[in-house]
Amino acid sequence: MAQTTVTLMHDNDEWAHTEREYASGSRLSVASAQWGKSVPAQTMASWLPGGESRDVISAGFGAGHYFFVPRDIDAVAPISDQRAYAGWLHGSALLVRENAARQDVWKVDAGVVGPSALAEPLEEFFHGIFNGRDMRGWDNQITDRLAANASWERRWRNLFLVGGGLAIDVSPAMGVEAGSISVAATGGLMVRIGADLDADFGAPRAGAPGGSLSRTPQAGWSGYAFASANGRYQAYDIFLDEVGGEDGDPVRAGSAISRSKTRTESSFGVVIANGGARLTLALTEESKRYDQQAGRQKYGEVTLGWAF
Numbered sequence: 001m002a003q004t005t006v007t008l009m010h011d012n013d014e015w016a017h018t019e020r021e022y023a024s025g026s027r028l029s030v031a032s033a034q035w036g037k038s039v040p041a042q043t044m045a046s047w048l049p050g051g052e053s054r055d056v057i058s059a060g061f062g063a064g065h066y067f068f069v070p071r072d073i074d075a076v077a078p079i080s081d082q083r084a085y086a087g088w089l090h091g092s093a094l095l096v097r098e099n100a101a102r103q104d105v106w107k108v109d110a111g112v113v114g115p116s117a118l119a120e121p122l123e124e125f126f127h128g129i130f131n132g133r134d135m136r137g138w139d140n141q142i143t144d145r146l147a148a149n150a151s152w153e154r155r156w157r158n159l160f161l162v163g164g165g166l167a168i169d170v171s172p173a174m175g176v177e178a179g180s181i182s183v184a185a186t187g188g189l190m191v192r193i194g195a196d197l198d199a200d201f202g203a204p205r206a207g208a209p210g211g212s213l214s215r216t217p218q219a220g221w222s223g224y225a226f227a228s229a230n231g232r233y234q235a236y237d238i239f240l241d242e243v244g245g246e247d248g249d250p251v252r253a254g255s256a257i258s259r260s261k262t263r264t265e266s267s268f269g270v271v272i273a274n275g276g277a278r279l280t281l282a283l284t285e286e287s288k289r290y291d292q293q294a295g296r297q298k299y300g301e302v303t304l305g306w307a308f
Contacts, residue, residue, distance in 0.1 A: 004032040005214045009206035011301040023069045025206040031060035031213045055097045062092035067119035073135040081292040084253035085141035086239045087119025103201045114144030140253045149179030169197045183236040194224020203280045215307040217276035227268040259290035278305035
């Protein structure tokens, strides 16, 4: 396992030719096995359930930025049956515990939802560069509030050699999260086929569950294709259940939204690696997050990683 893995993830609905709902997400993660040897990391790992004596522990940090917009980005007035504009900016503490067959990722995110998350100026900056359409309803975004969430995900790796240096991995996963952002449980399956599948636990993701924040460098070129399917039960979602505006008035946007607490998502893509470098390209499609949403959501994903 590498001493340190740096991963930069970004997904965007424009890459799937849409401009609505979940607009984009970015995440930086740094996980280090050396940091995992520290007394605080070892102590924390001993408190957490499900560990084994053969586990390698990594600790690290991260940062994330996500923003959401309604379907009608030309409207200035609040739209009662569409989601409110919202931004979510946070820092993270990470603990990764893994062995040859299993990986646990524990994460705590803390930050701010609302104008202080800077979604509006970032959107205006990038749309100015790429001549994108103006989004005119940012005055109706969810108001400022501090927020925190804790999550855990476990993924199992099951490798089957098929010959010629190729293998297949069938990787089930499960996870839970709780806090002022989201209360949810997830479960899913990722299937990978390619070379050097034992170097990681799957493609890292910015907006969807699953993936590996650590990777063991392999000599030369390698890669794999993957497909995944996940189900999610979401008891609480701040971006749909806590609408607001300039004055925190819940009738300003999203007041007519209703939603199912379950949804699904599927992804497929490729990972290309050379030594410690890794590139992931993926496309994700998810079911509607609320009943009034026009249709299923799609977004593209690009991830760059470096293990050393």
